[in-house]
Amino acid sequence: MHTQDSSWSELLRGKNAPRSIALSGGIALYATNTYIATTILPSVVAEIGGLALYAWSTTLYVVASIIGSALTSKLLQRTGPRLAYTLATLIFMVGVLICALAPNMPVMLVGRLIQGLGGGMLLALCYSMIQLVFEERLWPRAMALVSGMWGVATLVGPAVGGVFAEMDAWRFAFGAMVPISLAYMVLTHRALPPRDATASTPTRLPVPQLVLLAAAVLAVCAGSVSALPSWNLLGIAVCAVLVYALIRHESTATLRLLPRDALKFDAPLCALYATTCLLVIGMSSEIFMPYFLQHLHGQSPLVAGYMAALMAAGWTVSEILSSGWSGRGAQRAILAGPLFIVAGLVLLAITTPVESLGEWARLAPICLGLFLVGFGIGLGWPHLLTRILQVASEQDKDTAAASITTLQLFAMALGAALAGVISNVAGINDATGNAGIANAALWLFALFTLAPVLAWVMARRATRVKVAAAQMTPS
Template sequence: MNTQASTWSELLSGRNAARSVALSGGVALHAINIYIATTILPSVVQDIGGLHLYAWNTTLFVVASILGSALTARLLQRAGPRGAYGVAGGLFLLGSLACSLAPNMPLMLVGRSVQGLGGGLLFALSYSMIQRVFDERLWPRAMALISGMWGIACLIGPAIGGIFAELHVWRAAFGSLIPITLAYLLLTFSVLPRAEAQRPAAGRLPVTQLLLLVAAVLAISLGSLSQAPRWNLAGMGVAAVLMAWLLAKESRSATRLLPKGALHPRSPLFALYGTMALLIIGMTGEIFVPYFLQLLHGQTPLLAGYLAALMAVGWTTAELLSAGWLGAGVRRAIVGGPVCVLIGLVLLAVFSPVAGGGDWTVLGPICLGLTLIGFGIGLGWPHLLTRVLQVAPPEEQEAAASSITTVQLFATALGAAIAGMIANQAGLNAPGGVEGAAQAARWLFGVLSVAPLLAIALAIRSAAIRF
C-alpha cells in the first residue's frame, strides 16, 4: 500500500484534471437524475397515479443499475472507455425520454429501468476507471471527488425538479436531462481514449447470482404491494431463500460477483462490505422524505427537495473533510460514521411524524437528522472503498472495483424495497393522508435505525484492518 500523502492540486491539475472531470461527470449526471426524480415524484403520482408503486421508482431504477454495473468490465473491454461511456449515456438518454413521455406509472417504471441501466453503467465506469488512470496514493481523493458529485447534484437536482414541479410541468424535468446527457457525451468523446491499454480478459458474467439478487429484491417489493402482513412475510421469506441460494452459489462458483472469500464472516472484505451495505440501507428512507415534508410539514416541492438533499450535503462535506486523513483519523472516521447515522435516524423517527406545518422547532431536528445521516456515511466512505481495493488480491482487482458499485446498488435496492414494505404496511396508502404518512414515517425511520446499529460492530472490525 502506498501511504504517501497526496494533494487536491495533483488530482485537479494537468492531465489528471481532464480525467477527473470525465469520471466525476458521469456520477454527477446519475446523481442529478436521482434528485430530480425524488423531488418530482409526489407531483408525478398526483398526475398519473401509482402511489402504491412509489418505492418501485427507486427499486427498479437501482435493480437495473446493478445489472449495468455488472456489465461494466465487459463493456470497457469490448468498446474501450470512449465507447463504453457512449453506450451508457445513450441508454440514459433513452430512459429520460421515456420518463418524460410516460402516460401512466407502469410506463414510467419502464423508463426508470432504462435510465437505471445507463446510470448504473456511468456510476460503475467512474469507479472502474480510477485504478486505471490514477496513482494509488490519489485513490482516496479520487473516490471522494467522484462521490462528492452527490453534493453538486443536491444543489442542481432539487432545483430542476422543484421548479418544474411547481410549474406543474414535471415532464420537462426529465426532458431537461436530454441536452445535458448529449453535452456530457461530447465531453467524454473528446477526453477519453478510444481504447485502453491491454488488460486481462474479463471473466464470465455471474448470471445466476445476478438473477437471484434481482429476484430477491423484487420478491420483497411484490410482497409490499399488499396490506396483508402474510404477503409481506411471504415476500421476505422468498427473498431470504433466494439470498441463501445466492450466497451458496457465490461461495462455490468460479464466476463471482465479489472477490474470492468476500462472503466468509472472518474475511476483511466481509466486514467492509457489511459496513457499506448497512450504512446505505439506513439512508434509503430518503425516497419518502419529500413526500413527508410536503404532506406533513407544508413544504413546497422545491424546498422539500432541497431539505431532502441535506443527506447528500452531509455526505459530501464529510468526504471532503476526511479524504486526506491517515492512520488513526481513518479508523475514527470508519467507526464514527454509523454512530452519526444512528443518531440521525432516531431524530427522524421522533420528529418526522409530528405534523408541524412548517414549524422550525420540528423542521430543525429533521434537517439535523438528514444531515447527520449523510455525514455519517461520507465520513468513512472513501476509506472503506479504498480498503476494498487494497485488501483484494492483485488478481481480483477487477472484481473488487466493480463490487463497490454492486454492493452499494444492491444495498440501495434492498433498502428501497424494505422501506416501501414498511411504509405501505404502516399506513402510507391505508389510511393514507396525514395520519398514514405520520405512521409510515415513525415506523420507517425507527426500523431503519437498526441498520447503523448493526454496522457499528462491523465498522470496528473494518477500522482494525492492517495492510
C-alpha cells in the same frame, strides 16, 4: 489525524484534470437524475397515479443499475472507455425520454428501468477507472471527488425537479436531462482514450448471481405492494432464501460476482462489504422524505427536495473532510460514521411524524437529522472503499472495483424495497388523513436505525483486521 502524501490540486491539473472531470461527471449525471426523480415523484403520482408503486420507481431504477454496473467490465474490455461511456449515456437518455412521455406509472417504471441500466453503467465506469488512471496514493481523494458529486447533485437535482414540479411540468424535469447527457457524451469522447492499452480478454458475466441478486430485491418490492402483512413477510422471506442461495452459489462458483473471501465471515473483505451495505441501507429511507415533508409539513416540492437532499450534502461535507486522513484518523472515521447515522435516524423518528405548518423551529431538527445521516455515511466512506481495493488480491482487484458499485446499488435497492414495505404496512396509503403517513414516518426511521447499529458492529471488525491496516498507505 494524519494526511496522506497527496493533494487535491494533483487531481485537477495536468493530465489528471480531464480524467477527473470525466469520471466525476458520470456520477453527477446519475446523482442529479436521482434527486430530480425523488423531488418530482409526489407530483408524478398525483397526476398519473400509482402511489402503491411509489417505491418501485427507485427499486427498479437501482436493480437495473446493478445489471448495468455488472455489464460494465465486459463493455469496457470490448469497446474501450470512449465507446463504453457513449453507449451508457445513450441508454440513459432513452430511459429519460420514456419517463418524460409516460402516460401512467407502469410506463414510467419501464423508463426508470432503462434509465437505471445506463446509469449503472456510468456509475461502475467511473469507479472502475479510478484505479486505472490514478496512482494508488490518489485513490482516497479520487473516491471522495467522484462520490462528492452527490453533493453537487443536491444543489442541481432538487432545483430542477422542484421548479418544474411547482410549474406542474414535471415531464420537463426529465427532458432537461437530455441536453446535459449530450454534453457529457461530447466531454467523455474528448477526454478519454478510445481503448485501454492494458485491457484484458473479455470475461463472462456471473449471470446466476445477478439473477438471484435482482430477484431478491424484487421479491421484497412485490410483497410491499400488498397491504396485508402476510404478503409483506412472504416477500421478505423469499428475499432471504434467494440471498442464501446467492451466497451458496457464489461460494462455489468459478465465475464470481465478488472477490474471493468476500463471503467468509472472518475475512476482512466480508466486514468491509457488510459495513458499506448496512450504511447505504440506513440512508434508503430518504426516498419517502419529500412525500413526508409535503404532506406532514406543508412544504413545496422545491423546498422538500432540497431538505431531502441534505443527506447527500452531509455525505459530501464529511467525505471531503475525512478524505485526507489515514492511520488512526481513518479508523476513527469508519467507527464514528454509524453513530452519526443512528443519531440522525432517531432524531427523524421523533420529529418527522409530528405535523406542522412548516415553522422552521419544527423543520430545523428534521434538517439536522437528515444532515447527520449523510454525514455519518461520508465520514468513513472513502476509507472503506480504498480498503476494499487494497485488501483484494491482485487477480481480484478488477472484480473488487466493479463489486463496490454492485453492492452499493444492491443495498440501495433493498433499502428502498424495505422502506416501501414498512411504509405500506404502517398505513401510508390511508386515504382518510395524515395519520397513516405520520405512522409510516415513525416506523420507517425507527426500524432503519437497526442498519447503522449493525454497521458499527461490522466496522469494529473491519478496523481491527491487521491485514487491512497493514496495507493502508503510511502517513
